[in-house]
Amino acid sequence: MSGAPDHHLSSAPPSSPGEVLALLRTGAAATRADIARITGLARSTVSQRVDALIAHGFLIEAGAEAGDSTGGRPPRRLHLRTREHVVAGVDLGASHCRVALLDIAGVQLALREDQLSIADGPSSILGHVERTLHALLDEAGLDPASLQSIGVGVPGPVEFTTGRPVDPPIMPGWHQYPIPEFFADRFGVRALVDNDVNVMALAEQRRAFPDTRYLLYIKVGTGIGCGIVADGRLHRGAQGSAGDIGHIRVGDSRQEAAPCRCGNSGCLEAVAGGAALARELSDLGLDAASSRDVVRLVKSGNRDAVRMVREAGRAVGEVLAGLVNFFNPDTVVVGGALAAVHDQLLAGVREAVYRRSHPLATHVLRIEPSRTGADAAVVGAAILAIEHALSPEQVDRVLAGASPR
Structure with a gap:
């Protein structure tokens, strides 16, 4: 790669x-x-x-x-040698499942996306992933033994060392579920599980901004999160919760009263997330139930939707300005569902960041829309798997005759 x-x-x-x-x-x-x-x-x-x-x-x-x-x-x-050495990338979203098969050089061999609800629980969703993986291996004419490792991105907090979700708010039934063991039992390979925003950040840095060493990936969708690349490596923090910016308190007195699903109020997600904007637009009598509806209304030229997305961008930018001062990235990438209307969203983000950040911190800073788009999570998950399979430690274990899994 x-x-x-x-x-x-x-x-x-x-x-x-x-x-x-x-x-x-x-x-x-x-x-x-x-x-x-x-x-x-x-x-x-x-x-x-x-x-x-x-x-x-x-x-x-x-x-x-x-x-x-x-x-x-x-x-x-x-x-x-890429022939017959493949990995899988799995992107589990709130309402979708994308599975990709890539060779260890990063070339995509097969991809499938299905609409599923993460709330259906781990047995149903992971069983679907298992069947899909076998179908993709058959499609590519490969034996299951060619699979070297699996990367999985999930829409919730993950303790990376164990690969288990921890109190994920939109994933009922997934708390502490042993995802890596599920795949090890069925495919005999290691599965690396991470928060979806982290693998999105990895995809952007490796594929779109390879010369960038310090990158923040801001996902603005139903919720809001941040993936951090520091000196070319994912930074997850002590337990894996680094980048959880969606629950930073923001805004004026009106915004500070906005209830958040975490139980607090005034969180960035409750003010600027796609679900919050959809509720506000619905209260105005507009047909809006999700981030996609917000995007549709913006693209149709609805003034209220345009105004709200621009204001959401400012709110994100207020938080991001503090991150820019603290972390001093050279690149900020904005992705997620609302990035589909990045002209309006990024205008608000840039306005706040350049107004509130120190000039030295923004001297070489670029704020860009995602370049990997809808493929970010599935590609990032696959890269996670590739970098494990080809890590010196893993290669040495294989050559020493130890279990490569």
């Missing part, structure tokens, strides 16, 4: 096979000679590492392209 971060390799032996693969995967090396030069390993040791990676199906070695040689025998180049 382009734009993947350098791995911290301190837990692996110096220049282990996993580290060698990381050099090749990131483009730092392309041949055995490159590896020897970069690592200082003896050629015989490099050959042992490379031969083991080839034997286990991680690499292939082929002759150089014409023009690569400067005389004599052309160097043989090493490439990541």
